[in-house]
Amino acid sequence: ILNVEQSPQSLHVQEGDSTNFTCSFPSSNFYALHWYRWETAKSPEALFVMTLNGDEKKKGRISATLNTKEGYSYLYIKGSQPEDSATYLCAPRGRRALTFGSGTRLQVQP
Amino acid sequence: NAGVTQTPKFRVLKTGQSMTLLCAQDMNHEYMYWYRQDPGMGLRLIHYSVGEGTTAKGEVPDGYNVSRLKKQNFLLGLESAAPSQTSVYFCASSRGNPSNQPQHFGDGTRLSIL
Numbered sequence: 001i002l003n004v005e006q007s008p009q010s011l012h013v014q015e016g017d018s019t020n021f022t023c024s025f026p027s028s029n030f031y032a033l034h035w036y037r038w039e040t041a042k043s044p045e046a047l048f049v050m051t052l053n054g055d056e057k058k059k060g061r062i063s064a065t066l067n068t069k070e071g072y073s074y075l076y077i078k079g080s081q082p083e084d085s086a087t088y089l090c091a092p093r094g095r096r097a098l099t100f101g102s103g104t105r106l107q108v109q110p
Numbered sequence: 111n112a113g114v115t116q117t118p119k120f121r122v123l124k125t126g127q128s129m130t131l132l133c134a135q136d137m138n139h140e141y142m143y144w145y146r147q148d149p150g151m152g153l154r155l156i157h158y159s160v161g162e163g164t165t166a167k168g169e170v171p172d173g174y175n176v177s178r179l180k181k182q183n184f185l186l187g188l189e190s191a192a193p194s195q196t197s198v199y200f201c202a203s204s205r206g207n208p209s210n211q212p213q214h215f216g217d218g219t220r221l222s223i224l
Binding site: 004034042043044045051091096098100101 | 114150151166168200202208210
């Protein structure tokens, strides 16, 4: 079981602001890092699966970077929109399975 | 395009009762997972399966049993429900190894044990 920390726990931003969150995890026994987006009353939806140190993924206005040596990943949202309001989960994969963080809850005010 | 379907969506049980949660996926995925989600905590893995006929324990397996008799179905059983098992249960599936395959989640089952 990995110790996964996500910060901040929650975030309120205005429409148009850019924002970023952090996921920290033990750098040993690292296999992959998943990011999921979880809207209220829906199920988690995969954003990215990252495996290589220095990896960078992008999907529209959302991007993520990975540093496996120091054990962290950043998720960036450029020009936040109200529809980006959700909880963002990270989940590193250790030897057997994913361990999910508690998430960063983002609320974007119009 | 159903994806991952969980039944039932809601259930209230009395302490000591038993029940089975059903997860069905139509994506021909090899891996299936059962998680529970409690307030203030991340999704915690209960049991998982890497293929038909196989199961393995996750982080919080006590009080639960699972079966994967068919590739498309993964059943989670509570033999004697306890109030501590009040939670929202999510099933997920992935095409292969979670090192490079994302997980697809069902809509969840809200279970209350009185």
